[in-house]
Amino acid sequence: MSYQAEISRANPSCFLFLIDQSGSMTDTFGGGGGNKRKADGVADIINRLLQNLIIKCAKSEGIRDYYHIGVIGYGATVGSSFSGYLAAQDLSPISLIANSPSRIEERTKKVDDGAGGLVDQTIKFPIWFDPVADGGTPMCQALDRAKSIIQNWINGHPSCFPPIVINITDGEATDGDPTEKAEEIKRLSSTDGNVLVFNIHLSSQNAIPIEFSDKEDGLPDQFAKLLFRMSSILPTHIQNAAKQEGYRISEATRGFVFNADMVSVIRFLDIGTRPSNLR
Amino acid sequence: MLAYMQFSIAQFHLPKFGNEKNEYEDAFAPKRHGRFECNSLSLAIADGASESSFAAEWAKMLTRAYVKEPFFNVPHLQSQIEKLADRWKSFVQRRPMPWFAEEKVRMGAFSTLLGIHLSEDSTDAMQTGKWSTIAVGDSCLFQVRGDILTESFPISKSSDFGISPTLLSSNDSKNKSVWDQVAFKAARWQIGDMFFLVTDALAFWFLSQHEHNERPWEILAGFVEDNNPIESFTTWVNNARASSTLKNDDVTLMIVKL
Numbered sequence: 001m002s003y004q005a006e007i008s009r010a011n012p013s014c015f016l017f018l019i020d021q022s023g024s025m026t027d028t029f030g031g032g033g034g035n036k037r038k039a040d041g042v043a044d045i046i047n048r049l050l051q052n053l054i055i056k057c058a059k060s061e062g063i064r065d066y067y068h069i070g071v072i073g074y075g076a077t078v079g080s081s082f083s084g085y086l087a088a089q090d091l092s093p094i095s096l097i098a099n100s101p102s103r104i105e106e107r108t109k110k111v112d113d114g115a116g117g118l119v120d121q122t123i124k125f126p127i128w129f130d131p132v133a134d135g136g137t138p139m140c141q142a143l144d145r146a147k148s149i150i151q152n153w154i155n156g157h158p159s160c161f162p163p164i165v166i167n168i169t170d171g172e173a174t175d176g177d178p179t180e181k182a183e184e185i186k187r188l189s190s191t192d193g194n195v196l197v198f199n200i201h202l203s204s205q206n207a208i209p210i211e212f213s214d215k216e217d218g219l220p221d222q223f224a225k226l227l228f229r230m231s232s233i234l235p236t237h238i239q240n241a242a243k244q245e246g247y248r249i250s251e252a253t254r255g256f257v258f259n260a261d262m263v264s265v266i267r268f269l270d271i272g273t274r275p276s277n278l279r
Numbered sequence: 280m281l282a283y284m285q286f287s288i289a290q291f292h293l294p295k296f297g298n299e300k301n302e303y304e305d306a307f308a309p310k311r312h313g314r315f316e317c318n319s320l321s322l323a324i325a326d327g328a329s330e331s332s333f334a335a336e337w338a339k340m341l342t343r344a345y346v347k348e349p350f351f352n353v354p355h356l357q358s359q360i361e362k363l364a365d366r367w368k369s370f371v372q373r374r375p376m377p378w379f380a381e382e383k384v385r386m387g388a389f390s391t392l393l394g395i396h397l398s399e400d401s402t403d404a405m406q407t408g409k410w411s412t413i414a415v416g417d418s419c420l421f422q423v424r425g426d427i428l429t430e431s432f433p434i435s436k437s438s439d440f441g442i443s444p445t446l447l448s449s450n451d452s453k454n455k456s457v458w459d460q461v462a463f464k465a466a467r468w469q470i471g472d473m474f475f476l477v478t479d480a481l482a483f484w485f486l487s488q489h490e491h492n493e494r495p496w497e498i499l500a501g502f503v504e505d506n507n508p509i510e511s512f513t514t515w516v517n518n519a520r521a522s523s524t525l526k527n528d529d530v531t532l533m534i535v536k537l
Contacts, residue, residue: 055379111452124382272329275389275444276445277456
């Protein structure tokens with residue numbers, strides 16, 4: 001059975017994020033409404049994904065290095081999007097990333113007050129990445145880079161829970177068809193199963209956000225369809241966890257979201273007992 | 280001369296393989312073991328959820344509170360949880376924390392709770408009595424009489440263990456869905472009965488074994504009689520984990536023999 005490996009400090013897994021920083025990301029995106037640019041959406045999503053992953057690994061004594069993380073930006077150049085010493089590594093232990101945001105903002109969110117109402121709560125929101133939009137969309141080149149990073153990781157961690165690559169983009173590659181490049185990554189495997197490639201599509205289309213999809217029909221445009229095809233089918237335990245949270249999931253559901261953030265995937269990762277009333 | 284209920288208590292616990300001793304996040308109370316006499320007895324175990332932080336402290340607080348004053352109904356449990364949650368908050372917020380620890384603490388700690396209160400009948404020279412139990416989550420109580428498993432609570436089939444139990448939280452706003460899932464049960468004991476309080480990994484093994492017509496309680500009770508109980512238990516758990524018959528998780532076992 002695949003995707004059963006225990007994720008632990010002795011046998012960590014890895015996440016590699018690919019973020020589209022091309023010039024087309026200055027366009028507004030449909031899902032958020034208003035004038036939010038796709039580049040703002042990408043920055044917001046990657047910061048939020050990192051925040052959620054780090055909080056998931058936080059324990060009383062600090063951060064447990066269940067994951068190593070890399071972020072590759074692609075636009076005018078292709079390479080690590082981190083600055084400072086994190087940029088020198090393809091993948092860094094999650095504890096290093098937790099301790100190195102470029103700044104920490106305070107945001108207000110509405111939370112349940114436990115008595116049927118909502119109250120404002122100030123939360124700390126770390127920022128690692130600011131919006132960037134410059135150059136073409138060398139997605140194929142980014143996927144090539146990802147393949148080499150993931151291959152190296154697997155060589156050093158042959159029995160790890162399979163690495164997850166999350167590509168955040170508007171889907172408009174300028175250096176060819178990325179389909180085969182994504183397939184090459186998906187063919188890599190640890191002893192526990194094939195590498196997973198998920199896609200987050202930020203589109204200018206003013207269509208309803210889609211969180212996980214099991215068919216191409218009905219997706220709003222050709223870029224969404226392309227990214228859907230490039231995405232791995234969700235492993236069974238992730239499908240089950242998503243079902244338990246009320247998502248409509250079938251055996252064909254893929255790791256693809258449209259104008260949504262995929263933060264829920266972090267919740268579905270199994271690193272220990274997760275209470276149903278912790279959301 | 281007053282006659283009291285006589286019983287023996289034994290406890291065993293082990294952290295998840297790969298974790299340090301101080302990373303054990305289950306809890307149990309009381310800590311005393313051996314043979315005792317008294318007119319009532321309260322015991323509790325709790326399994327702090329590994330996805331929350333300061334879960335071990337929360338689990339400890341729950342077990343100690345139960346043993347001090349058992350919860351027999353939901354309103355009583357609710358009022359105690361409110362007080363304990365405040366105590367947990369002041370414990371964890373003693374010093375400044377990095378952003379991620381602050382956010383994690385805000386979410387609260389989560390834990391199961393399984394408590395049992397035994398008392399004697401005043402009329403029949405300590406041969407029988409009553410017990411009542413409370414359960415939140417998937418920690419289990421087994422009552423064995425002779426060769427028969429007479430009670431399995433709150434889970435009676437291994438297939439009923441889920442991936443995401445509803446647990447007691449130190450963040451009271453997360454407990455709304457808990458109150459109608461608190462399970463209570465009361466029944467009777469007689470002399471010779473054994474009670475096993477176990478956290479989920481061992482409970483799952485116990486029920487799976489029983490479903491295959493085995494008598495898992497004999498293995499567990501055997502550790503109490505062993506010359507090196509802790510060492511035997513540890514070796515057995517590690518072997519069972521290595522052969523994948525036991526899930527790699529914190530393990531806690533309390534045994535009461537009347």
